[in-house]
Amino acid sequence: METRIPSWLWRIVLACTTDNIGEKGTATVLRRSGLNRFIGVTPADEDTPSILVDEFSQYVKALVDIFGEDGARPILLRSGKIGFTSAYYRMPPTIKVASRLLRVLPEKKRLMTVVSEFSKAFNETLGTHSVTTDEEEKIVVRIPDCPHCRGISAEKPMCYVEIGLLTQLVETAVGTAYTVRETECMAKGDPVCQFEIEKSVHD
Numbered sequence: 001m002e003t004r005i006p007s008w009l010w011r012i013v014l015a016c017t018t019d020n021i022g023e024k025g026t027a028t029v030l031r032r033s034g035l036n037r038f039i040g041v042t043p044a045d046e047d048t049p050s051i052l053v054d055e056f057s058q059y060v061k062a063l064v065d066i067f068g069e070d071g072a073r074p075i076l077l078r079s080g081k082i083g084f085t086s087a088y089y090r091m092p093p094t095i096k097v098a099s100r101l102l103r104v105l106p107e108k109k110r111l112m113t114v115v116s117e118f119s120k121a122f123n124e125t126l127g128t129h130s131v132t133t134d135e136e137e138k139i140v141v142r143i144p145d146c147p148h149c150r151g152i153s154a155e156k157p158m159c160y161v162e163i164g165l166l167t168q169l170v171e172t173a174v175g176t177a178y179t180v181r182e183t184e185c186m187a188k189g190d191p192v193c194q195f196e197i198e199k200s201v202h203d
Contacts (some may be wrong), residue, residue, distance in 0.1 A: 003127030004049030005056045005147075008086050009079075011043040013059070013161075016079040021067065032062035045086075053126060057150035064152055073160050076148070080164020084172075087121075087165070107174050108134070114173040115139055115166070115197065122165075138198035141166070149187035157182035159193050166195055176200075 017026045027039045035055060043050050051059075063072045116132045119141055123130055130143040149158045159182055166180045177200055184194035 003053045003147075005051050005053060006046075006125060007043045007048050007050040008045050009083050010050040010056070011045055012083045012086060013056075013076075013079045014038065014043065016075050016082065017063070019078075020075045021071075025067075029059065029062045029066060032066060033058040035059060053147040054150065057147055057152075060148050060158075061151050064154065064158070069154055069156060069158065072158075076158075076160035077164045080161040080166075081168050082164075083161065084165045084168035108139075111170065111174050111178070111197070112139055114169060115141065118166075118169050138196050141195040141197070143193045143195075144191070146186055146193040149185060149193065152187040153189075154185070154187040156188070157185035157193075158187040159185060159195075162193070162195060166197065170197055 014026060017029060021029075023040075030036060030039050033055070035051065035058075038051075060072070060076065063075065112132070112134050119130045119132045122128060126147050128143055128145050128147065130141055132139065132141050143159075143162070146159055146162070148161050152158055163180055163182055170178045170180060178197055179200045181196050181198075182193065183196050184190035184192055186193050
């Protein structure tokens with residue numbers, strides 16, 4: 001069975017698109033990506049599967065084709081940030097325990113625990129195979145089969161949904177002292193999409 005995007009996430013992406021480019025703009029992207037059935041339709045705010053991951057990839061590709069990387073970025077980044085709030089209440093208890101109760105753990109260990117558990121939930125939801133590792137001064141998340149940049153060719157990393165999700169996750173777990181950067185992206189021709197989480201550097 002093919003993996004599908006949960007309805008609540010698809011709902012958020014469509015809402016963020018409309019907030020940025022209006023209903024007509026959203027309808028244009030939906031038509032370009034072959035998702036006409038969602039024009040004027042609001043997906044339910046629930047866990048039930050909605051569109052296929054490949055269809056979601058086509059939606060992101062259409063968004064980039066029509067509005068360019070700079071136009072797609074705020075839509076997808078905001079989708080990830082808002083999506084985290086919705087996802088958080090659907091996550092396994094381990095994540096909530098780690099982010100709220102395990103304050104006695106060293107900050108880096110707590111962050112590693114939270115990001116690892118989040119990655120597992122992400123894998124289960126989207127059928128991906130992401131791996132999280134602790135590498136000296138940073139935590140690295142690698143996704144070899146990222147659903148959000150399939151078929152896209154870009155000069156810069158394009159996985160803004162993941163960046164938004166991880167940014168909000170990190171802020172919830174340990175505050176704003178860390179930054180999330182995508183250092184490799186399959187849209188750029190890299191073998192994986194790679195995200196690095198490390199302490200912010202202040203002058």
